[in-house]
């Protein structure tokens with residue numbers, strides 16, 4: 222999936238008041254819409270016109286050479302947007318066929334106004350159709366504009382709209398959905414059958430992404446999505462509460478740790494990294510290399526006896542302490558000297574590692590991050606969950622997460638499980654992947670905006686542990702370290718993909734591009 226940076230489109234006055242991009246439910250969006258109309262003030266039909274201008278501009282940007290558009294319009298304001306966009310595209314000399322799924326008696330007020338405006342426009346053919354045989358021809362060069370249903374969808378589609386969706390999905394033409402693919406709910410998608418949702422090539426969504434866009438199972442419907450700011454009232458956006466946020470550049474900039482001019486390696490924190498076991502020393506090397514590029518003063522790698530040379534040669538910047546055991550992490554020593562501890566990558570689930578982890582949880586006083594095998598161990602020895610210090614950061618991928626929180630049948634349910642776990646144990650719980658989700662101890666859920674599928678390769682998780690550990694060691698709170706760490710990690714991935722492509726991307730590329738990621742945020 223894909224999204225276009227929000228800040229790029231924002232007019233100055235609105236950007237000032239919106240450092241955080243909140244994600245709202247369909248009901249809240251209606252509330253924000255109504256608030257904006259009253260307090261801007263603006264009439265609802267003028268707001269629709271503003272929206273249509275923004276949409277038409279975006280459509281022409283994506284499809285500058287397409288001559289014919291087929292617009293499918295529903296009865297509500299999503300259909301109204303479609304009618305207004307059709308008029309504006311026709312005024313640009315495009316050829317428009319509009320399919321009305323319903324009689325005008327069913328139209329919302331603003332949809333009816335736009336219907337009447339459209340009737341006076343040339344180069345436009347209106348079709349009121351209720352069977353597939355009557356649909357105008359659709360060639361592979363034409364583009365479908367899906368304006369049937371948006372945030373007002375109240376139930377799964379059936380009957381005539383369902384037939385239309387099936388038809389659109391069976392065609393070769395590209396589809397651009399307005400606000401949302403028709404048939405897709407904004408949040409919980411359970412009970413909405415997969416054949417009743419438009420599969421869009423592009424979704425042009427208004428003001429903020431909808432929660433359901435972040436669910437992997439919906440990628441086939443949403444396609445590439447762009448967020449188009451439409452100037453909804455900043456007051457409504459800041460005051461209406463929601464647990465969901467999208468992390469963008471403007472969120473992370475204020476989190477950057479200050480670097481004191483007179484600082485030295487002792488003042489930028491000391492991270493203890495417990496990673497690697499015999500045969501798994503790559504995890505130790507990668508996380509150590511990443512930590513060194515996260516701004517931390519000192520990194521100590523705890524490795525099995527006899528394995529220290531590997532780390533010392535690969536990462537000369539790192540201090541090494543060797544365990545007594547030759548295979549895995551088996552004991553802790555002097556943990557109070559460190560400003561943060563990250564434990565888990567490649568440590569194995571060996572009995573000795575379990576004992577040592579338990580001991581660590583008993584004694585630890587510094588901020589803590591658990592990853593990989595450390596998570597697998599606590600998922601199996603569940604009494605250790607109650608030993609987790611508040612604000613510990615847990616960084617599982619989906620499989621590791623399911624071992625901790627249980628299985629889910631859809632991504633909305635996964636979010637609920639993740640949120641409940643973070644609240645119960647007062648921890649920061651990630652779910653790594655596209656749009657990595659961060660559940661906070663207060664129940665908030667944040668979605669990351671950086672990263673790409675080139676990062677789905679071995680070792681990138683170890684790199685993330687090193688980055689977040691390094692930030693924790695510098696004194697960032699767990700919440701801030703998790704947000705900034707995930708964002709930087711994804712940004713380094715995007716920079717790497719820009720340089721060498723997604724296919725060739727390795728975990729080491731992320732480390733090598735961390736410097737550019739820092740600079741890009743600092744700009």
Ligand SMILES: NC(=O)C1=CN([C@@H]2O[C@H](COP(=O)(O)OP(=O)(O)OC[C@H]3O[C@@H](n4cnc5c(N)ncnc54)[C@H](OP(=O)(O)O)[C@@H]3O)[C@@H](O)[C@H]2O)[C@@H](O)CC1
Pocket residue numbers: 250251253254268269272295296297298299300301302329369370371372373374375376377378379382399400401427453
């Ligand atoms: N965000 C903003 O500020 C702005 C948003 N704008 C736009 O407004 C859109 C939201 O408009 P909206 O509220 O009118 O809802 P919309 O999606 O058009 O559908 C409602 C209609 O569909 C019907 N219906 C529902 N489910 C159905 C089903 N399964 N099968 C059949 N029918 C079904 C429902 O009927 P009912 O549920 O009452 O039976 C009602 O008639 C939004 O997505 C964006 O495009 C901009 O114009 C301005 C600024």
Ligand SMILES: [K+]
Pocket residue numbers: 299367368369370371398399400401402403
């Ligand atoms: K739509």
